[in-house]
Amino acid sequence: MEKVVLSSRPYIRDFTKLELEKLIESNQFPRYRADQILDWVYQKNVRSFDAIKNLPKELIAFLKEKADLNRLELVSKHESFNHESIKFLTRTQDGLLCESVLIVQRGRPRSQVDFGDKLVLGAARAKGRNTVCVSTQLGCRIRCIFCASGKGKFGRNLTAGEIVEQISLIASEIKERVTNIVFMGMGEPLDNYENVIKALSILRAKWGYGLSGRRITVSTSGIPPKLRQFLKDTEGKVRLSVSLHSSNEETRSFLVPINKKYHLDELIKELDFIHQKLKREITFEYTLIGGINDTREEAEGTARLASRLGAKVNLIPYNPIQEMNLETPSKTKIEEFRKLLELKGVVVTVRQTAGRDINAACGQLRLDRTTGATEDVATSTS
Ligand code: SF4
Secondary structure, eight states: OOOOOOSSSSGGGGHHHHHHHHHHTTTTTTTHHHHHIIIIIIIIIOGGGGGGSSSOOHHHHHHHHHHOOOEEEEEEEEEESSSSSEEEEEEEEEEEEEEEEEEEEEESSSOOOOOOHHHHHHHSSSEEEEEOOOOOOSSOSOOOOTOOSSSSSSBOOOOHHHHHHHHHHHHHHTTTTTEEEEOOSSSSSSGGGGHHHHHHHHHHTTTTTOOOOEEEEEEEOOHHHHHHHHHTEEEEEEEEEEEESSSSSSHHHSSSSSGSSSHHHHHHHHHEEEEHHHHHHHEEEEETTTTTSSSSHHHHHHHHHHHHHOOOEEEEEEOOOTOOOOOOOOHHHHHHHHHHHHHHEEEEEEEHHHHGGTTTTTTOOOOOOTTSSSSSOOOOOO
């Protein structure tokens, strides 16, 4: 089959304001038109150049002929049984599949919410949060043992535009603004560093989505050489979440293979530095797996690290994936682990397994390019 490649046409969502101004000016249109385009793209969330109302028809014609506004096409969406998450499967221009998840936290009782499309519209009207979990890569090279995203062949990095377009597409589907973004979908954000930093600048810029860094969380498996640079490039204003999963070097190397290269020791030392400078608290993600990292020793070790860094801990009971025969701990075991952390003064949340029934829960997102299947596609914790 002929290989489809990404078009070389300019992709507006890949552009910073300055880059767009250059494109506009170099084609004999006034620079200020870039502001108008960006306003329609990010604040009004148009998904077609024709929907832009205040541009001259020559500029619209130029954009239509020479540039791309969208490069993701919706393939399917699946809503979880409890209506708390919707998984969106999209196809990239070069024919690969990308997954994103909407997590809806409504401001009214669940029993009052309808099914299907009505739910989304209803949820949109209710006061609450619409959090989008975006993917940053198609597949993942970190290959955590419990995560579907790391299984199979690595696809490629997503561009900055493709990362932010996931938000646009979902906002347009739910007809409501997205309030929070988590970089916890497929891929290790710091392994696609330049594109992730550019996507973050589009999300935070006044000319872009204008989101506060408080509303954005980047989750990483922990790549020490990139962490300091990340702190600098985001001015310490974006939330950082680190996938810990074990306080023991050997167990962590088994669960998160990159730990063999960058030892936990080294990661924690780097986080000590980050902790001093970051304007937000660090969060540890901890996937609890029965018989592997749910022991008292692990709870005590995790409490020690969390206390040292003033970190919150998110416990995520393991969400099953086809390839791994791992155990989800019992409710009693989860509670015991949580209490041990709390006894040591650590703030803990047990993350709901929202979306498990549609394979949209943490660790269940995957790249399935062989079939284009909509069933086995899944979020990670990094
Ligand atoms: S948990 Fe994150 S870093 Fe690990 S394989 Fe999954 S996507 Fe990659």
